[in-house]
Amino acid sequence: MYRYDEFDHEFVTARVAQFRDQVGRRVSGELTEDQFKPLRLMNGVYLQLHAYMLRVAVPYGTLNSAQMRMLAHVARKYDRGYGHFTTRQNIQFNWPKLSEIPDALAELASVEMHAIQTSGNCIRNVTADHFAGAAEDEVADPRPYAEILRQWSSLHPEFVFLPRKFKVAVTGAERDRAAIQVHDIGLHLKKDAAGRLGFAVYIGGGQGRTPMIAKKIRDFLPEEDLLSYSEAILRVYNLNGRRDNKYKARIKILVHETGADEISRQVEEEWERIRHGALKLPQGEVERIREYFAAPDTLQPLPPSPALAVERAKDPEFDAWVQRNTHPHRVPGHVSVTISLKPIGGTPGDATAEQMDLVADLAERLAFDEIRVSHEQNLILPHVAKSDLRAIYDELLVSGLATANAGLVTDIIACPGLDYCALANARSIPVAQRISQRFGDIARQRDIGDLKIKISGCINACGHHHVGHIGILGVEKKGEEFYQISLGGSGDENSSIGEIIGRGFSTDEIVDAVETLVDTYISRRETPDETFLAAYRRLGQAPFKEALYGTA
Amino acid sequence: MTDKLITANHLGDGLVVFLTAEGGWSYQLADARVIPDAELEDALRHAKAQHEAQIVVDPYEIEATVEAGVPVPVRLREKIRAAGGPTVTYGVAEIAERAALRSMQVE
Known part of the structure; x- marks a missing residue:
């Protein structure tokens, strides 16, 4: 995996020292919250419902054992003995004291970790297929490119104050396990007819209050042009993205309002201007970064066991x-x-x-x-x-870590929700737990097969409910928690946004409602191999609606 | 008719605090001053000054009812904040809770 060079070390260490000074001035009363907030956000520190929260970056989700041990150490020493792994492949600590966060960051820096750009209106942690560099179906490892993007985007002076946050995901296989079509930029690493590496480029995807599937603006971008093309996209967005309304500030709104063809034209025009400049990736540099990600020599073929x-x-x-x-x-x-x-x-x-x-x-x-x-x-x-x-x-x-449920109905994504989050309207975790208990029987789970349930406690959709096969959105209605169900969402290579099925359900009703949907699927599937998503796409909403509301 | 409390987060540790009758801050909901409407404005002014004095962060008023002499926030969000933590167990306690549940099921 990538190892920091001298510059990286110096940069991260200097940043810790800078933040230590800022925290010191905040605690002593020299800085107001209004002055401090943008500074803490640049270092991954939020003020949540109960306490400060520290979000630590795990670049493209890759860690070694020393880094994982350090996360455990931070959990013990600065938190309450646990951490929460997020849908952006990062980790969040829920209880750090403000005055101790610089010490935690200094310890993290000792194993090449930091919290830079895990928050704020900048280019966030670049995510990648979690099977990158290992998957049988992969064309090439996407992580060297994610690392190149990380280096380019870290404190990029032009893109530190974007209209809004900006998320990039990269996959190296046809099967998209990184949900690239719901990212601001999605990159699909592939080979052209001549065998050269490059990318299909998607822009303007995203979830939140206005979910959009990204538009493909280029079918093949040669590898060497990755940074110049990304810079061109960011420039068009930085210049034209809306800054008057936070809810319309993401690139997806710009792409939607301007039209993908016109945005694509603007990007190509800007790219033409800069593509032969300093951002052209030298092959030697790509190779140098790629070497960091090379599989260990000892990873050799083995006979069947x-x-x-x-x-x-x-x-x-x-x-x-x-x-x-x-x-x-x-x-x-x-x-x-x-x-x-x-x-x-x-x-x-x-x-x-x-x-x-x-x-x-x-x-x-x-x-x-x-x-x-x-x-x-x-x-x-x-x-x-x-x-x-x-x-x-x-x-x-x-250690309670051998649950055999990957991809099954109890492998639920849930945001922290109203149990932790200052933005949430309803709780997510208890709903996930109750659904998990209802379907806890492993034989039943295996019979149901692949089914992704995703739960968000508010419209910001951190729990990815828009792309859940069954998506659940928590809302507050007359002071009570209510849960709205959408069906048919998907975050893979055939991405789709789920459709709201009808009126929401109370806390008491929601688990029964999910079970009704699952039972309806079981009774209507053509064969046990037809997944929930495939059955929904074939049948449409009607049978599910009828089962839930009896509106025949 | 509901009463009001004033809540904020403590600057140093970020934990939830309530304005007390003495004008200070307590982690305990039971210590919260129940503020009649007529006195709310003054209390908020005091809380704002405490924010500016860098003692607490972003104070605001919440609705509460008084039950058996103890203030209880009206909104779920504020109930959860006042409890000082999530409505679910976490960390080592969560694992112990699940283990206990499993052993009960086995018996």
């Missing part, structure tokens, strides 16, 4: 876990493992310091020292020999 087959036959629970929580790897004899942070009835995405330490230990001992955070709020060991699966499973089991 007869022991694994025996263990699977012997232990149906282990077998179910292998079936659901492993993903095909490009190197024979290996898989990527999903460590579910969705225990039945648990808080989606939360992990204790002990669990983080265990994952770090497993990664170091048995998984080439690599860990990923997925945007679905799970952890991933990207490189695991099949012959080590049993050992890994046994240790995960002891």
Whole structure:
């Protein structure tokens, strides 16, 4: 993985010192909240419902064991022994004291981590496929490009005060596991007919109060033009994006109001001006960055593991876990493992310091020292020999991390909601927990098959409800929590925004409503292989509406 | 008819605090001063001055009822804030709670 050079170290250390001074002046009363707020936001510090919250960047979701151990240490020393992994592959700590945050950041800097640009109207942490560099179906590892974008966008003087925040996602496979079509810029790394690497470029996707699927403005952008083209997009947005209304300030609104063709023309025009300049990526530089992400030499093909087959036959629970929580790897004899942070009835995405330490230990001992955070709020060991699966499973089991539910109905995305968030209107976590308990039986989950439930506690959609197969949005109605259901959303290569099915449900009704939808799907699917999403797309809203409201 | 309380976050640790009868701040809802409408303006002015004195952050009024002598916020959001933490257990306690639940089911 990427290692800081001298410049990176100096830059992050200087930033910690600067923020320490700012915090000191705030605590001593020299800075007002109005003066301090933009400064703390630039360093990932929010003031939430109960306390300050620190969001630490995990660039493109990639960590090593030392970094994961440091997160565990920060959780213990500066927080309450746990952290929350987010849909942007970052981690949030919910209880730090303001005066101690600079110390936490200094410790994080010692393992090449920081909180820069995890907030504010700037280019945020670039996200990537959590199976990057490992997946069998990948054309190339998208992370070197995410890293190049990170370097270009970190404190880019022109793009520090954008009209609004800006999110970039990169995938290196046809199967989109990074939800690129609901990002401000989505990049699909691919090869052209001549075998050259480049990108299909999507812009103007996003969720929030105005969900939009991105428009493809270029089918193939050569690799060397990544930065000049990105800069051209950002320039068009920075110049023309609305600053008069925060709710209309994202690039998706600009693309929607101006039209994708016209935006594309403006981007191409700006690009033409700058494409042969300093931003053209030298091949040597791409190679240099790519080397950081090269798989370890010891990751070599292995013969099939007869022991694994025996263990699977012997232990149906282990077998179910292998079936659901492993993903095909490009190197024979290996898989990527999903460590579910969705225990039945648990808080989606939360992990204790002990669990983080265990994952770090497993990664170091048995998984080439690599860990990923997925945007679905799970952890991933990207490189695991099949012959080590049993050992890994046994240790995960002891720590409550072996739930065999990756991609199933209980693998729910949920934002922190009104339990933690100052913006939320309703709680998300208790709803996720109750749905998880209702469908806790693993045999039933496996029968239901692939089904993504995503829950947001307000219109800002941090819980990605717009792209949930079943999306749930919490609202406040006459002082009570209400939950609006949308169906048919998807954040993959065939992205779609879910459609609201009808009137909302009370806290008491919402879990029954979800179960009704699932039962309707089961009774109407053509075969057990037809997924919920496929069945919904075939059947439309009618049978689901009728089941919920009886409006035949 | 509801009464008012004034709440804010403490500058140093960010935790939720309530304006007390003495004009200071307490982490305990029970210590909150219940403010009649006629005195709200003065109390808010005092709270604002405390914000400007860099003691608390962004004070504001909330509605509350008094039940058995203890103020209870009206809105769920404020109930959750006043409780000082989420409505769900978290961290090690959450894991212990799930383990206890599982062992009950097994028995």
